[in-house]
Amino acid sequence: MRYFFVLLCIVLGLTAYRAGVVLTNGLPLYVDEAQYWFWAQNLAWGYYSKPPMIAAVIAATTAVCGDAEPCVRAGSLIFYPLSTFILFFLTRRLFDEKTAFIAGLIFITLPAVGLSSLLISTDVLLFFFWTLALFAFVRVLNSAAWLDWILLGVALGLGLLTKYTMGIFFLSAAVYLLLSGRWQVFISLRAWVAVLIAAVIFSPNGWWNWQHDFPTVQHTAEISHLEQAGLHWRSLAEFFGGQFGVFGLVFFPVLLSLFLRFQRLQQLPQAGLLLSFSLPFLLIISLQALLGTANANWAAPSYVAATVLVAAGLVRWQQQRLLILGLMVNIALFMGLYHYQSLAHGLGVELTAKNDLYKRMRGWDEIGQQYLALQANYPQALPLAEERSVMSELTYYARPAGLNIVSWNPEHQLRHHYDLVTSLTGRVGQEFLFVSTGRLPAEMADYFEATEQVGELRAAIYADYQLVYPVYRLQNFKGLNPQ
Incomplete structure (x- = not known):
């Protein structure tokens, strides 16, 4: 042996x-x-x-x-x-x-x-x-x-x-x-x-x-x-x-x-x-x-x-x-x-979005802490998102109470696991904080009595790469068939 x-x-x-x-x-x-x-x-x-x-x-x-x-x-x-x-x-x-x-x-x-x-x-x-x-x-x-x-x-x-x-x-x-x-x-x-x-x-x-x-x-x-x-x-x-x-x-x-x-x-x-x-x-x-x-x-x-x-x-x-x-x-x-980052530094190579192999992993811990600080201002609001990446990272790094994050899915599509295990059904009157990848979708306002942007999650990774997620407060959900 x-x-x-x-x-x-x-x-x-x-x-x-x-x-x-x-x-x-x-x-x-x-x-x-x-x-x-x-x-x-x-x-x-x-x-x-x-x-x-x-x-x-x-x-x-x-x-x-x-x-x-x-x-x-x-x-x-x-x-x-x-x-x-x-x-x-x-x-x-x-x-x-x-x-x-x-x-x-x-x-x-x-x-x-x-x-x-x-x-x-x-x-x-x-x-x-x-x-x-x-x-x-x-x-x-x-x-x-x-x-x-x-x-x-x-x-x-x-x-x-x-x-x-x-x-x-x-x-x-x-x-x-x-x-x-x-x-x-x-x-x-x-x-x-x-x-x-x-x-x-x-x-x-x-x-x-x-x-x-x-x-x-x-x-x-x-x-x-x-x-x-x-x-x-x-x-x-x-x-x-x-x-x-x-x-x-x-x-x-x-x-x-x-x-x-x-x-x-x-x-x-x-x-x-x-x-x-x-x-x-x-x-x-x-x-x-x-x-x-x-x-x-x-x-x-x-x-x-x-x-x-x-x-x-x-x-x-x-x-x-x-x-x-x-x-x-x-x-x-x-x-x-x-030791990619250390080698690049030792060779005098500046890491950018074009040459950092790990760029898609960076910044989410910072984004999670920023969301928690924003959530403290709206304790009754539930986190809401549409993208799988946002929901996965926020769930881990923000740990909302009970991991109670909701997928924005009014048309009942099946795009990822969060569509499978979360639902908007039965949430009439609920307040949400919607973490978006850009502007608030125009049709979304029809489902709520009031919408407003209340913050922005931002992590500057490199000069040419940053994570930016606007956050919108959505008040009084009208249900899946708003009038």
């Missing part, structure tokens, strides 16, 4: 360093993180845009250490190391301890893992459950033990409660079983028990979606933009370019070379298994990018098997220099992201 002990020390040291960065960088929560925190205050089996696992994890971490930003993000510092250790044991089972050690090193230093370690996102948990499911799958291929099948079913079910793209695991497994001639697995009782376990674990989210007219499915379709006609080559190119940032400027070309040099790839044991659990996912999201749009991180789980594949190839063909170069480039990338 010498290799595992060395990996353990490296991962724990790197995690402690990342924890230090999270504790000291002072970055406010990004809009998605603030929204996930809001979800965690009202645990349910589903939410407008995601299944419930991310909210459950945030609820657990904040229950331990409070609601400060580092506690909201603590899940990343827990689950990425766990994913690395599972990947080590998976790779050791397929190859040897040296390859497993290298796979663990590559994974924990991936640019995507490095950046995501400072935030909390569904990718953190999806990586974990995908890796755990692949580990269990490899075990059942060799042992067929009941416990391994049960572990596979649990990992798949929890993965589906994290992100629906976990479903691609079933496709990858089917591809491998077909190509390897393991037909008997398709009629195995134990395999179907694992599928049943996954279905039972996932079923509460399915029931939640049924009760709410499948908002998560609707949202997934909307962000994919598959309704757009034609082929979107620019979108595909952007997605493809983004994979260099996800897997690394060195390791992604190495992976592509392995895909393209198929005859050489066949020399690697377990190449078929690793291809089945990396290439289909990457191709599916690439097709989605071509037909609509796809973010670079949407194919992230493909890099679990891809990491093992690259590690095995580098060991097999003794490419130590390439390995060291890839690790150094990846470490330099995520360290540059961690």
Whole structure:
């Protein structure tokens, strides 16, 4: 276990360093993180845009250490190391301890893992459950033990409660079983028990979606933009370019070379298994990018098997220099992201809206305090907003009493989670403070007896970038059918 002990020390040291960065960088929560925190205050089996696992994890971490930003993000510092250790044991089972050690090193230093370690996102948990499911799958291929099948079913079910793209695991497994001639697995009782376990674990989210007219499915379709006609080559190119940032400027070309040099790839044991659990996912999201749009991180789980594949190839063909170069480039990338502001200052580069990678996260803590000061003048007023970003950030940084923020949605649209869980119904006579992104909509005055601008929330981030939100006092709501 010498290799595992060395990996353990490296991962724990790197995690402690990342924890230090999270504790000291002072970055406010990004809009998605603030929204996930809001979800965690009202645990349910589903939410407008995601299944419930991310909210459950945030609820657990904040229950331990409070609601400060580092506690909201603590899940990343827990689950990425766990994913690395599972990947080590998976790779050791397929190859040897040296390859497993290298796979663990590559994974924990991936640019995507490095950046995501400072935030909390569904990718953190999806990586974990995908890796755990692949580990269990490899075990059942060799042992067929009941416990391994049960572990596979649990990992798949929890993965589906994290992100629906976990479903691609079933496709990858089917591809491998077909190509390897393991037909008997398709009629195995134990395999179907694992599928049943996954279905039972996932079923509460399915029931939640049924009760709410499948908002998560609707949202997934909307962000994919598959309704757009034609082929979107620019979108595909952007997605493809983004994979260099996800897997690394060195390791992604190495992976592509392995895909393209198929005859050489066949020399690697377990190449078929690793291809089945990396290439289909990457191709599916690439097709989605071509037909609509796809973010670079949407194919992230493909890099679990891809990491093992690259590690095995580098060991097999003794490419130590390439390995060291890839690790150094990846470490330099995520360290540059961690200390972006300090590096810019040291190099004499003035941060602006054009070059600050974190600009969309800045200023919301200040905006929240300004809103609280304004709210004190109108204690009976409820916060009202229309934009998801405003509602998410205000809910976290202003913490209105009972988190009682209301979405302005007189036409009963379903645009975000706040439309789903808040309502203007039954609020006749209510006073609101409307936090707007600009002028008060002209039609809004018809719903209230009086409207007036009472303030402005403003955070000057840079000379060329600031947050500005006018605040309007809306008195005596007339109801959804004003006369």
